[in-house]
Amino acid sequence: MSRHKRAPRLIIGAVVVTALVVAGYFAIVRPPPHTGYCALMPDTIGVFVGSPVTMRGVPVGTVESISQHGTAAKVDFIVVGDRPVYADAGATTLTNSLTFARQLAIVDTGTITEPWDNTVCLSKTVTPKSMSDTLNAFAQLSEQLLGPDPAQSDALARGLGAVDAATAGTGPVINEIVLKLGSAVANPDAGIARLTALLDAVSAISGKITSHWGDVKTMVTMMAPLLQQSAEEIIAPGIVIMRQLRSVLPILEDLADTFGGSILAGLNDTDRLLNLLRTGVGALVQLMSSVPVLVQTFQSVAATEPKPIATQPVSPTCAGPSQWGVCAGAGPAELLSVLLSGIGAR
Template structure:
């Protein structure tokens, strides 16, 4: 049995050491190498997608730098060249991670001294056109730009080139110090009171609870009276409609007032003095009328008589102003009336019309005026 095993091992050793086995092994290795080369060199050309982005700058970005999407490497930078006011960055991305929708790009660095990587990001949508460069790009500011901006802000706070404003910050700090001088104890008291309130918050919570309860009562009252409130609001609708209807008239009235006010201003400017003098002069007359009129009723009772007087002072046919006059009448005893009539006829014959019933009828006004003219 042992001899059979020994013979098998000897035969296997002879086969491995033979030229046939070496030829077989060499052929297999050649096939494997050829297959691997074919897979490597004959793989499809569309496994990478080429994109470009117009960046504001390319600080820290070089050919061969990584292209990442959400922190995962998906490609490399292939070329950089100036274009317009920015830099065009060409890069390739694995076809398994194409850009879609509204693509954007930026440069990211793990520290302020390390090279930057190009970070790209897409959104939902169709695939991004590889022939169109990404323009939605941003880059971090460099240390030089950051320090220059800080220096510019500090210089502006110091007044810039204006020598008179050089101590602006100093004056502001001085004024703040003067304004807060002596307020330390008061501020300390406020802090202590706040600390005491925080140590015992039950009182504050109780106040808040009372406010919430009062608010609940208020909302309950509003809810219970909502019907009346709604009825009142419904009643406002006709009123608002009336206001809306008359609003045009109000606008016209306001426009008329705007037109009248300049006229009133001109009248006041030109005739204000005489008008005020007339009003001042009418004050005594008003007092006189008020003194002679016992009351408002008597004044109103006088209005019909005054109106009738003005109505009777015009001729109804011609419209001319006419004044009717009735001479006074005096009753005398018949004997005296006869004597008066005789005397009057002696002065002006025919003026006395008789003494019937003890009344003498004489045109007194013509008699007096004629006597004066005779003299």
């Protein structure tokens, strides 16, 4: 029984050993198919022989050798399998951490499917700055921000302090604005509905204009002679009048300076005159209503025959009658009675 139990184990072990031997043969003696390429890099900082070669972050090969080629560094690498390097490809070095080791990344636009000629090195290459170069650049930037004057070395700090003081207390306002913008972006239906209604209204107006374009064109065409006539009969004479007013306005100004006070005083007096006329309008109406009666009376008096005036006997004291039959020495009372008797006779 023990021999029958050990036989399957021996068979499984033999199969595993055979698979490992075959895999080692294909991996060492007969490596998988690959294609060799080269790239001319500005520098090879962080790239070594054996560094991985990636496409879109996936390892596809390794760096085989690094050599000097003029002012550039020539990097020979292989791509395992049938993965092609396209005609618009380029190369760069990158790292996923702060360590010094980098990987060679092959990048392309993905719009060209023609393969790259592997007998020509990739020339579209860039490399990032090293950490030391980056820190040196930051140091130079800091020196430029601080300025050459040592007394003004805190200018940047004072500027940041001024910005902080100017924006102090505005956090809630900015937060409210951001929240409103977020709500507007989250619920754009109302704005889109208003925009749609506006576009519909504009479309309706455009349709009306299109349907009545003939009438609009006729109206605009008919306005041309009207505008021409207005320019000739109104605008041109108006320009002449305005030019002539330049000589009249100084005269009017002198008249206003000379008689302006009297004219204004007269206008102020018209107010009192109107009040006086308003209060005496009743007597004026009665006076005007009696004018026709007086006119008729004078007309009737003028139409009657004159009658002789009765003369009175001469007083013994009268030296002689005058032409009115009154003593020459008569007093005013006697003269008035004669006049009134004559008027009564008429």
